[in-house]
Each structure stands twice: as C-alpha cells, then as structure tokens.
Amino acid sequence: MIEKTVIRPAEAARLINSGSVVHIGGFLGCGAPDGIVAAICEAGIGDLTIVCNDTAIYDPKTGRTTGLAPLILKGLVRKVITSHIGTNAETQRLLCEGKIEVELVPQGTLAERVRAAGYGLGGILTPTGVGTEVEEGKRKFRLHGKTYLLELPLPGDVAIIKAKKGDKAGNLIYAKTARNFNPLMAGACSLVIAEVEELVDIGGLDPDQIHTPSIFVDYLVVV
Amino acid sequence: MPDYTENKEIIARRIACFFTTGDVVNLGIGLPTLVGNYIPENVTIILQSENGLIGLGPAPAAGHEDKDLTNAGGKPVTILPGGCFFDSATSFGIIRGGHVDYTVLGVLEVDQEGNLANYKIPGKLIPGMGGAMDLVAGAKHVIAATTHFEKSGASKLRRRCTLPLTASHEVDYVVTDVGFFAVSGHSFALKEAFVPYTPEWIIKHTDADIELALDFRIWNSPEACR
Numbered sequence: 001m002i003e004k005t006v007i008r009p010a011e012a013a014r015l016i017n018s019g020s021v022v023h024i025g026g027f028l029g030c031g032a033p034d035g036i037v038a039a040i041c042e043a044g045i046g047d048l049t050i051v052c053n054d055t056a057i058y059d060p061k062t063g064r065t066t067g068l069a070p071l072i073l074k075g076l077v078r079k080v081i082t083s084h085i086g087t088n089a090e091t092q093r094l095l096c097e098g099k100i101e102v103e104l105v106p107q108g109t110l111a112e113r114v115r116a117a118g119y120g121l122g123g124i125l126t127p128t129g130v131g132t133e134v135e136e137g138k139r140k141f142r143l144h145g146k147t148y149l150l151e152l153p154l155p156g157d158v159a160i161i162k163a164k165k166g167d168k169a170g171n172l173i174y175a176k177t178a179r180n181f182n183p184l185m186a187g188a189c190s191l192v193i194a195e196v197e198e199l200v201d202i203g204g205l206d207p208d209q210i211h212t213p214s215i216f217v218d219y220l221v222v223v
Numbered sequence: 224m225p226d227y228t229e230n231k232e233i234i235a236r237r238i239a240c241f242f243t244t245g246d247v248v249n250l251g252i253g254l255p256t257l258v259g260n261y262i263p264e265n266v267t268i269i270l271q272s273e274n275g276l277i278g279l280g281p282a283p284a285a286g287h288e289d290k291d292l293t294n295a296g297g298k299p300v301t302i303l304p305g306g307c308f309f310d311s312a313t314s315f316g317i318i319r320g321g322h323v324d325y326t327v328l329g330v331l332e333v334d335q336e337g338n339l340a341n342y343k344i345p346g347k348l349i350p351g352m353g354g355a356m357d358l359v360a361g362a363k364h365v366i367a368a369t370t371h372f373e374k375s376g377a378s379k380l381r382r383r384c385t386l387p388l389t390a391s392h393e394v395d396y397v398v399t400d401v402g403f404f405a406v407s408g409h410s411f412a413l414k415e416a417f418v419p420y421t422p423e424w425i426i427k428h429t430d431a432d433i434e435l436a437l438d439f440r441i442w443n444s445p446e447a448c449r
Contacts, residue, residue, distance in 0.1 A: 027274040028297030030290065053311065057297060086350025087297065095349060107273065108315030108357035115312045128319065128360045131391025164291070175291040177275045180311045
C-alpha cells in the first residue's frame with residue numbers, strides 16, 4: 001500500500017484556501033480535529049463556509065471552547081451549514097448582528113446530505129421537515145403514501161476529521177461517540193486531512209476493524 | 224382549588240411509566256433526560272443517543288470521564304455492556320427508520336393538532352433543531368414533556384402553535400406537571416389529572432380545547448407505575 005504524507009497542523013492549514021467549503025467532524029467538540037482547527041486560527045484563513053453538526057461549545061462566562069468554536073470566535077467563518085448553534089453564544093450573537101449566515105439543517109438530513117456527496121447519490125428523499133420551514137423551496141414527492149423532501153448532496157473542498165488511530169496508508173479507526181460525522185465527511189470532500197492520536201505502520205490495524213478506508217484520506221496529522 | 228407549583232419530577236416519573244422492557248427510547252436534552260432516573264426496576268429499556276450509541280449508561284464517577292464518550296448534550300456518559308457505537312448516518316437511520324419506540328422532547332409550544340415548536344424563537348433565540356425533526360418524524364411514539372405553564376404563566380398547550388414548527392401533526396402524547404394528554408387530532412384528550420389538580424381546573428387554565436378521555440382517571444401514584 002502507498003503511504004500517505006504525514007504533515008504538521010500548520011502545513012494542513014496551508015492546504016486550505018480562504019473562501020473554501022470545509023467539513024469539520026465532531027459533535028459538540030467530541031471527535032473534532034482540534035489541532036488542525038488551532039492551526040487554521042493561527043494562520044487566519046477566513047471567509048470559510050463550514051459544514052458541521054454544530055458550532056461546538058463556547059461559554060462566555062468561562063471562556064471555554066470546544067471543537068471548531070475558535071474559528072467562529074476569530075471571525076473566520078462566513079457561513080455555517082449545521083443542525084445546532086445553541087451551545088455557542090458567539091454564533092448566536094453574530095447571527096443576530098447579521099455577521100454570519102446560518103443554514104439550519106436537521107441533523108439526520110445533514111448526515112445524509114454529506115453521505116450522498118461522497119457516495120455518488122444525486123440526493124436523498126426524507127420525511128424529516130415536512131410541514132415545517134425546512135420544506136420551503138424544496139421539491140416534494142408523494143411515495144408509498146408518505147410525503148418526502150428532496151435534499152441535495154453537500155460536497156466540500158476540504159474535510160478535516162479526527163480519528164483515534166490511523167495507519168500510514170490512511171486507514172482510520174474512530175473511538176466511541178467521537179465517530180459521529182467523521183467517516184461521512186471523509187467521502188464528501190476533494191481533499192481530506194485526518195488528525196489521528198496514534199499512527200501505526202501499514203499492517204498494524206486489523207482490516208476487519210477499519211471504519212474509514214485509506215483511499216478517502218489524503219494527508220495525516222499526528223497530535 | 225389548588226395553586227400551581229412547577230414540578231418537573233412528576234413529569235419524568237409519569238413518562239417513565241410508558242415503557243416496557245425492550246423499548247428503544249431517545250430522551251432529549253433537559254427535562255426529558257430526567258426520565259431516565261425513574262424507570263421502574265422491573266423494566267429494562269435501551270437508550271439511544273443520536274450522537275452515536277445505543278446502551279447509554281449513567282454519568283461516570285468523577286475522574287472517570289472519557290473525552291470520546293459523551294451524550295447528545297456533550298456531557299460525559301458511560302455505555303452499558305452490550306451497547307455499541309455508530310456514525311451519524313447509522314444513528315439517524317435508526318431514528319428515521321422507525322427503530323426507536325419512543326422519543327421524549329422538550330417544548331416551547333405544543334398544540335391540539337399534534338404540532339410541536341421547540342427549536343427557535345425568531346429574532347430572539349435560534350438554537351437550531353439538532354436531531355429533533357428527525358426524531359419526531361421517525362420515532363413510533365412522540366411524547367412532549369413540559370411544565371404546564373411558561374414562567375410568565377401562559378399555557379404551553381395551545382390551540383395552534385405560533386412559533387416555527389419542529390413537527391407537523393407528529394405528537395402523540397403530552398405530559399405536563401398537571402396531567403397526561405393524548406392528541407386526538409382536533410383537541411387534547413385528558414387521560415389523567417395529577418393530584419391535586421382536577422379536570423375542571425386543568426380545562427380552565429389551559430389555552431386549548433380539552434375533552435375528557437373515555438378512560439380518564441386521577442393519577443396519584445408517584446412511587447409506582449400502575
């Protein structure tokens with residue numbers, strides 16, 4: 001197998017252009033690529049459109065942040081496509097001031113739109129959101145006695161994801177609930193950078209236990 | 224006539240009585256999470272958490288938190304023996320696919336047609352729907368859990384929701400701290416009044432059409448599910 005290039009977080013940040021659509025793994029920060037997020041902040045790459053489950057946690061009382069929250073706080077994000085912003089007071093504030101665009105997507109629909117982008121699907125049909133604001137502007141289909149919305153794929157320029165273990169070929173294994181959107185995003189973007197806690201030689205992972213096949217991954221970052 | 228006192232515990236205790244052994248249940252953040260504290264000893268349910276696990280266990284002892292193991296509120300949790308983890312697509316496949324028996328969600332407004340609003344107050348608070356819209360669309364039974372009144376004293380049960388909807392005609396049951404209601408399509412059917420509240424008091428203080436269910440009863444068994 002071919003070994004992937006192992007890079008430092010700062011080098012990963014340099015692979016991302018301002019104005020890119022960036023998918024970021026994690027669920028309220030659990031399973032987020034914290035090292036690469038910090039490097040993007042450091043490099044000040046801005047005007048980003050972020051696709052993420054949520055805008056993670058920012059508590060203004062304590063200053064505590066998780067996941068991608070520092071990108072929001074540094075004003076590097078133009079738009080987020082996400083299911084939830086309720087635990088990041090800064091996203092809420094910027095939205096109220098008209099300084100960030102927020103497209104709210106039901107969580108299951110977001111997962112399927114990301115998956116569809118990587119799995120060659122032209123879209124998905126889901127009953128979620130029928131009869132709510134989510135259906136506005138979308139095509140509806142009546143099938144099997146039920147109404148479905150057509151939801152379109154959500155591809156990105158770059159995915160930054162986080163795994164517990166990787167091998168040098170780029171195979172990835174996630175830990176527990178830190179898996180969440182990470183394997184879906186690995187398929188959906190032209191460039192995929194995986195941050196791993198532990199990197200082993202090729203052959204060091206059981207092929208039966210791999211969550212994300214190596215061919216999805218372009219670069220590895222070890223933290 | 225009784226005065227109203229907010230009582231989240233009775234809501235959680237009553238909802239805990241809905242389940243039978245083997246039910247797959249998703250408990251929302253906040254009040255719905257309390258339900259897990261009151262499951263009867265002779266009932267074993269399987270808790271699903273939409274961030275990617277079934278077999279959700281209690282919070283870990285201090286010092287035993289695992290950064291890679293949280294619930295959908297981002298809080299440290301544990302997993303029970305036999306539980307498992309999965310990605311978000313699988314998690315919502317479980318939810319939309321009808322493999323969750325009950326979802327319990329919080330409420331901003333719920334109306335007599337089974338509509339639920341709980342994800343945004345335009346111009347004021349916009350947390351987002353998270354997984355709630357998928358849960359209401361996919362779970363076999365939708366239970367709305369709420370105190371009967373807002374802090375302002377307004378009834379949370381309405382004739383018609385005014386806020387943006389999370390669910391259109393999906394709510395099956397509403398459990399508040401004064402009673403248990405079923406959604407019959409055009410009005411709330413009061414199935415139980417919780418002591419000390421009477422049906423007359425509940426009807427008078429609720430901004431919705433309520434009729435007594437055929438099997439209406441007074442519920443006064445906070446310690447047991449009967």
